[in-house]
Amino acid sequence: MIEHPNLRLANLLDRRADGHEPAPEAVLTALFEGGVFVPVTVTGAVMFLPDEEQPPTLLGFTDAALGTQLLPAAAGMVHCDAARLRDILEKTGVAVLGVRSGNGQAIFPEQVLRDWATHGPGAEMKLTWSTDPVAVALRDALVRRIREFPAVRSVWVAQVRWPAGGEEHLMLHVAVDEDLPSASADRLMQVLLGEEVKLGREHPKVAMLALNTTAHADAIAQLDRHGLDTVRHDVASGQVRVISREYDDPPPAPTDGAAPPSRDRRQWFGRTRR
Structure with a gap:
């Protein structure tokens, strides 16, 4: 032994x-x-x-x-x-x-x-930006609900892939100003998946990893370099900021000369983002 x-x-x-x-x-x-x-x-x-x-x-x-x-x-x-x-x-x-x-x-x-x-132990995982409807729905739900969780500072929405096995799912990295394990991050996930985004069998799995803003500052800085959809919450001002490539990259010009489609409205999971 x-x-x-x-x-x-x-x-x-x-x-x-x-x-x-x-x-x-x-x-x-x-x-x-x-x-x-x-x-x-x-x-x-x-x-x-x-x-x-x-x-x-x-x-x-x-x-x-x-x-x-x-x-x-x-x-x-x-x-x-x-x-x-x-x-x-x-x-x-x-x-x-x-x-x-x-x-x-x-x-x-x-x-x-x-x-x-x-x-597997030490499995390498790759984080990428996702346009999956579930990922977008989670991002939009975070904009609506993140103010309810003062300890939550930022949330990154990522597509996670393990190259060794090829398995993929979505993951939320949640930066919190409280000790881990984070009750705020756990409750946020309960609200997102219980009240906002209803997952079916055809949808990807969604996981969560909580990070402490001080202890895991290096990991948080690394997340910012991945270009992921990010929702930031400034508790002092109450402002919520959304960072997304969707807003940075203009839509392709239509071939018939018509005006480009508006991005002000998008329907996901029965909810409309305005």
């Missing part, structure tokens, strides 16, 4: 105690590259918390000795690499993974874990 602790993950989580918030991508990459130690019973079954009547929480520790110290009820600690974590996710329906290091911790919702398990 592997006994080597996941030092990279432990270091990232421990730094949180000193006020340094690591990028979510870095933590997830370290998790799937180095794995964690999972508590098991005397029969070898994986232990979950809190009980069978609630959505299961899987516990993970960056060090086997740490796990034994913090959870003496466990019969042992089993190292789980990316493949074993993926297997647990698929077979148990785990809702949350809680990982502990010596001085820090991280909570991963099941959807984030499943996405990363699907695409």
